[in-house]
Amino acid sequence: xxxxxxxxxxxxxxxxxxxxxxxxxxxxxxxxxxxxxxxxxxxxxxxxxxxxxxxxxxxxxxxxxxxxxxxxxxxxxxxxxxxxxxxxxxxxxxxxxxxxxxxxxxxxxxxxxxxxxxxxxxxxxxxxxxxxxxxxxxxxxxxxxxxxxxxxxxxxxxxxxxxxxxxxx
Numbered sequence: 001x002x003x004x005x006x007x008x009x010x011x012x013x014x015x016x017x018x019x020x021x022x023x024x025x026x027x028x029x030x031x032x033x034x035x036x037x038x039x040x041x042x043x044x045x046x047x048x049x050x051x052x053x054x055x056x057x058x059x060x061x062x063x064x065x066x067x068x069x070x071x072x073x074x075x076x077x078x079x080x081x082x083x084x085x086x087x088x089x090x091x092x093x094x095x096x097x098x099x100x101x102x103x104x105x106x107x108x109x110x111x112x113x114x115x116x117x118x119x120x121x122x123x124x125x126x127x128x129x130x131x132x133x134x135x136x137x138x139x140x141x142x143x144x145x146x147x148x149x150x151x152x153x154x155x156x157x158x159x160x161x162x163x164x165x166x167x168x169x
Contacts (some may be wrong), residue, residue, distance in 0.1 A: 029057055033163040035156050042157065054167050055115055058123065061161040063112050065130065069103045072150040079146055087142050095137040096145065102133050103154070109162065120168035122127060127165060131158035 026049055030039035039061075043049040046060045076096045084092065107130040114123030134154040138145050145151065 026053070026057065029054060029162075029164055029167065032167060033160045038156055039164075040041060040158045042160070054164065058161055058164040058168070059112070059115050059148055061157060061164060062108060062115065062123075062127070065109050065127075065154060065157045065161060065163065066104070068150065068154050069099055069108065069130075072147060072154065073099050073104070075147055077106075084146075088146065091137075091141040091145065092147075094140045095151075098133045098137045103130050107133065111165075114167070115168075120165050122167045123168075124162050127158045127162040131155045131162070 026040060026043045030036045030043065033039045037131055042064050043060055046064070048060055049057060052060060073096065076092050076099065080089065080092050107126040109126075111123040111126030111130075114126060116121060125143070131154070134151045136146060138151040
C-alpha cells in the first residue's frame with residue numbers, strides 16, 4: 001500500500017515538472033517575440049502547447065493565423081453584402097483577393113510546409129509575406145478601414161510566428 005502511494009506521488013510530481021517545463025518553454029519562447037502577451041495568450045489557449053517543442057509552438061501560431069484569416073474573409077464577405085460605398089467596396093474587394101489568394105492559399109501553406117519539412121527560412125518568409133499583405137490590405141482604404149482590427153491581429157500574429165520560426169535557424 002505504501003509503495004503504491006509512493007509511486008503515485010512520484011508520478012504526480014514528475015508530471016507536474018513536465019507541465020512546468022512546457023510552460024517555461026512557452027514563456028521563454030514568447031519573451032523573444034515582439035508581442036509577449038499576445039504570444040503567451042495565443043499559445044496557452046491551445047492545449048497542444050503543453051507538449052509542443054519550438055517548431056510545434058510555431059505551428060500553433062500559424063494555425064491561429066489561418067483561423068484569423070478565415071474569419072477575416074468571412075467578415076469581408078459580410079461587409080460586401082451590406083452594399084458599402086464604392087471606395088469601401090474597392091478596398092474590400094482588394095482585401096478579399098489578398099486574404100483568399102495570397103494569405104490563405106500561398107503564405108500559410110508555405111509556412112506550414114516549411115515547418116513540417118524542416119525549412120524554417122521558407123516558413124519565416126511565408127509569415128513575413130502574410131504580415132506585409134495584411135498591411136497592404138489596411139492601406140487599400142481611403143480613410144478608415146472597416147477591418148482594421150482583423151488586419152492588425154493578423155500582422156501581430158504573423159510577426160510572432162516569424163520570431164518563433166527564427167529560433168529554429
